[in-house]
Amino acid sequence: MAETGLISLGATDLLIAAALVAVAGAVSLLLGLRLERRLGLAALRTVVQLLLIGHVLRWVFALDEAWAVLGIMIVMIGAAGRAAIQRPSRTFTGIFAESFLTLLLTGLVTTLTVTHFVIGVQPWHEARYVIPLLGMVLGNTLTGISLSLDHLLEALDRDRSTVEMELAHGASRWEAAQPPVREAVRKGMIPIINSMMVVGIVSLPGMMTGQILAGADPLEAVKYQIVVMFMIAAGSAMGSIVIALFVYRSLFDKQHRLRHERIRTR
Amino acid sequence: MGARLRVERLSVSFGAVPLFRAQSFELEPGAVLALIGPSGSGKSTLLRAIAQLVPSSGEVRLDEESPEQIGWPRFRRRVIYVHQQPAFVPGSVAENLARAFSYRSSSSSFNAAEASLQLERLGLEVGLLARLAHTLSVGEGQRIALLRALLLRPDVLLLDEPTSALDPEHRDKTEALILEHVHGQRCSALVVTHDPEQAQRFGGSVHKLGTPGVADG
Numbered sequence: 001m002a003e004t005g006l007i008s009l010g011a012t013d014l015l016i017a018a019a020l021v022a023v024a025g026a027v028s029l030l031l032g033l034r035l036e037r038r039l040g041l042a043a044l045r046t047v048v049q050l051l052l053i054g055h056v057l058r059w060v061f062a063l064d065e066a067w068a069v070l071g072i073m074i075v076m077i078g079a080a081g082r083a084a085i086q087r088p089s090r091t092f093t094g095i096f097a098e099s100f101l102t103l104l105l106t107g108l109v110t111t112l113t114v115t116h117f118v119i120g121v122q123p124w125h126e127a128r129y130v131i132p133l134l135g136m137v138l139g140n141t142l143t144g145i146s147l148s149l150d151h152l153l154e155a156l157d158r159d160r161s162t163v164e165m166e167l168a169h170g171a172s173r174w175e176a177a178q179p180p181v182r183e184a185v186r187k188g189m190i191p192i193i194n195s196m197m198v199v200g201i202v203s204l205p206g207m208m209t210g211q212i213l214a215g216a217d218p219l220e221a222v223k224y225q226i227v228v229m230f231m232i233a234a235g236s237a238m239g240s241i242v243i244a245l246f247v248y249r250s251l252f253d254k255q256h257r258l259r260h261e262r263i264r265t266r
Numbered sequence: 267m268g269a270r271l272r273v274e275r276l277s278v279s280f281g282a283v284p285l286f287r288a289q290s291f292e293l294e295p296g297a298v299l300a301l302i303g304p305s306g307s308g309k310s311t312l313l314r315a316i317a318q319l320v321p322s323s324g325e326v327r328l329d330e331e332s333p334e335q336i337g338w339p340r341f342r343r344r345v346i347y348v349h350q351q352p353a354f355v356p357g358s359v360a361e362n363l364a365r366a367f368s369y370r371s372s373s374s375s376f377n378a379a380e381a382s383l384q385l386e387r388l389g390l391e392v393g394l395l396a397r398l399a400h401t402l403s404v405g406e407g408q409r410i411a412l413l414r415a416l417l418l419r420p421d422v423l424l425l426d427e428p429t430s431a432l433d434p435e436h437r438d439k440t441e442a443l444i445l446e447h448v449h450g451q452r453c454s455a456l457v458v459t460h461d462p463e464q465a466q467r468f469g470g471s472v473h474k475l476g477t478p479g480v481a482d483g
Contacts, residue, residue: 161353168317169366169418170343179355256338257319 006214018043060127069125073134077103080138084243088150090157092262095149098246102145103138106238110137110231118227136207136228137235140192144236145243148188152247153263155180163258173252181244188240192233199229268295268452269329269421271316271345276324278308278315285311286475288324293422295452298445300465302458303475309458310350312475313424316456317347328421339371343418350426350458352411354399362399363414376417384413387443389436404431409440416447423447423455429464441467 021043028035060068081100085091111134115121121129156163159180166176199205200222207228211221251259275288286308293299303309315322318333318341326333326345333341343366354362364376382392388409394402402410408431415423428444429437445468447453456473459465465472 159353161349161351162355164319165349165353166355166365167339168319168342168347168349169369169414170339170346170371171366171369172339172371175339175369255318255333256342257321259321 014047057127057131060131064127066123066125069127069130072127072131073107076131076134076138077107080107080142084142084145085149087146088153090150090153090263090265092153092247092250092264094250098243098250099145099149102239102242102246103141105242106141106235107134107137109238110141110235114227114231132207133228133231137231140232141235141239143191144188145239147191148184148240148243149247151187152180152184152244155183156247156251156258156260157263157265160258160260167256167258171256173256173258174248176256176258177248177252181248184244184247185237185240188244189233189237192229192236196229196233199225205229268454269344270294271422271454271456272325272327272330273316274325274327276312276315276322276326278311278320278322289473289475290324291473293454293456295421295454296448298448298455298457298468298471300457300459300468300470300472301475302460302462302465302472307475309475310426313347313426313456313458317342317345317424319347337371339369343369343371344420345422345424346415346418346420347424348411348415348426348428350408350428350430351404352402352407354402354407354410357399358395359397359399359402359410360395362410363395363417366414366418372418374419381413381417384416384443387439388413389439405433405436408432409436412440412444416443419451420453423453423457425455425457427458427460430460444468 021039025036025039027033028039056072060072078100080103081096084099084103085095111130112124114133115126115129116124119129124130156177163176163180167173195203205225205228208221208225211224212218251262253259271293273292274290276290277288278285289312291299301309301312311320314320316326318326318338328336328341328344336344355365360378360381363381364378366372367374367376378395382395385392385394390406390409394406394410399407399410408428412425412428423444425444429440432440441464444455444457448455455468457464457468459468
């Protein structure tokens with residue numbers, strides 16, 4: 001087998017793949033699920049969005065400019081920041097900025113650590129490495145942030161009387177906030193720990209599969225995957241902690257009070 | 267022991283609407299003041315404002331020191347607000363009673379023997395200490411919550427209907443223990459009550475909270 005065994009796909013190949021979606025559509029029709037339109041739209045969006053990003057990436061790769069890579073990174077972080085705050089059923093003013101800053105910090109720290117110290121990418125903004133790696137960190141960190149955020153806001157809302165009881169007996173804001181903050185960070189870290197447990201047994205990660213399809217030696221692909229898993233673990237842990245601290249700062253004031261009225265239910 | 271609590275034009279607003287007229291009064295060490303008023307007049311909120319748990323305007327002073335000067339956690343440890351519906355952290359009753367002694371604002375340590383003694387005086391069995399706090403009945407919980415505050419030997423107790431879930435026998439025991447602390451420790455108490463007789467038993471001083479715009483009695 002050739003080392004660069006990547007088989008290029010043509011339009012016909014994609015059409016054959018589209019036939020697979022048609023199978024799903026047929027199931028929907030047959031059972032009267034009325035999902036055909038949504039399925040069609042979803043398939044169309046998949047094609048359009050991916051083609052679009054494919055062209056953007058090709059353009060950025062060719063441009064090879066730090067500002068372009070940085071621009072793409074900021075857009076990605078912004079999108080992830082929005083996605084992270086969609087899931088929690090409670091919100092507060094400034095939540096997007098905090099989610100964005102959390103992802104900016106954790107995304108850049110973990111990605112640049114890996115590209116600079118592990119892979120040794122030269123120059124630092126080599127898009128081929130930086131953008132996919134950042135994407136993977138963001139995709140997973142946003143789940144951690146979302147879970148941490150959801151739990152903390154729910155706990156501060158639901159267990160408000162317990163938190164206020166602690167404050168009323170002389171707890172500092174940090175002493176009163178600690179139990180829910182710790183639990184929130186725990187909740188945020190669990191998914192990545194779970195996937196590290198079963199990786200390679202239950203699931204073959206997409207990146208590794210992709211590298212193997214592209215002709216890479218499986219062991220090389222595995223080494224990259226290990227780095228990626230660790231990077232994601234660090235990202236999720238940092239993200240869960242940082243967002244919890246941001247929420248803590250926003251919902252407890254200097255007078256050591258829980259500002260419960262700042263929490264809004266959607 | 268004991269400190270003078272001074273409340274000066276204290277009011278709480280939700281949005282632009284004040285919940286009650288600005289309140290001013292003083293509480294000397296060893297004094298009990300019953301706080302009465304119709305439902306929704308803001309009695310609980312007034313207690314929470316004194317304890318600095320909700321944003322408010324006006325002044326609260328403990329021996330002429332502001333909460334800021336004392337430090338908010340330390341201030342709240344000296345002026346303890348006891349909620350009508352007791353809240354507990356997960357764990358046993360003993361852990362809940364000992365909890366506040368682990369805060370940085372605390373300078374004393376938990377005395378299990380004293381806790382057992384007081385528990386019996388409230389008509390509760392010592393075995394209760396090992397029970398999980400969330401399995402307590404409302405009446406038991408109310409007394410444990412009071413005990414939790416008393417053990418910290420506060421200067422001021424802010425009690426929100428402290429005997430609302432108790433039968434007359436346990437109510438009397440609870441009132442006796444509160445009064446003992448008031449007289450023995452020179453602690454003062456501001457007690458929200460619906461019962462004029464309870465106000466009488468606590469010594470008769472009454473502070474009325476009316477609806478906004480209505481003159482106070």
